[in-house]
Amino acid sequence: MSKRAMPQPIVFVTGNAKKLEEVKQILASGAEELPFEVTSQKVDLPELQGASCEEIAVEKCRLAALEVKGPVMCEDTSLCYHALKGLPGPYIKWFLQSLGHDGLNKLLAGYEDKSAYAQCLFTLCAGPGKEVRVFDGRTEGKIVEARGPTDFGWDPVFEPSESGGQTFAEMSKEAKNAISHRGRALQLLRTWLVNHAETFAQEAA
């Protein structure tokens, strides 16, 4: 299907400039070309509390579609400690903001198990009231003392199992994107859009 069949671009709605930067890099580097143009809009949307990661992600995307009045994608990132049964999970933003990297380590002081996974839920919606589809990407690893540049969230304290001992912050952007929660979820979204371009364009029309 040609791009002309889908005049409206998909708007990636996020309040986080670093997420946007990675999403642009990942979309530019893929093997398959996305059949839709992706633009972005900076909106910090409210997020449900006390709900599952998936419920939070779906509700945020639903609000984004209402705000943009057209096709949107969003994402929600969680950092889930196995010893804490998945917490901080979707509340990692507030834990990081209040406790810092050191605090994220100290949370696990009473536990031997330092393992955790990063989860990214990408959501896609063709417009107000339309179905919200969810794409789940995960990366397993462990929580370590901060190492590497501190310009993106909890990257310095998360060491993926597949990185050969580097934290996300110590890895090159390409290396992180190749194994990251975000890279994996976005890859699933990309493949879905490539295979269902017509369905999505019809929903958006």
Ligand SMILES: O=c1nc[nH]c2c1ncn2[C@H]1C[C@H](O)[C@@H](COP(=O)(O)OP(=O)(O)OP(=O)(O)O)O1
């Ligand atoms: O790859 C990552 N590496 C390190 N840190 C990360 C990553 N991805 C998100 N983060 C941080 C940002 C925020 O502190 C929390 C997720 O919260 P989350 O609500 O998904 O992000 P946000 O509010 O900054 O942006 P948005 O407007 O898209 O909701 O983890």
Ligand SMILES: [Mg+2]
């Ligand atoms: Mg947020």
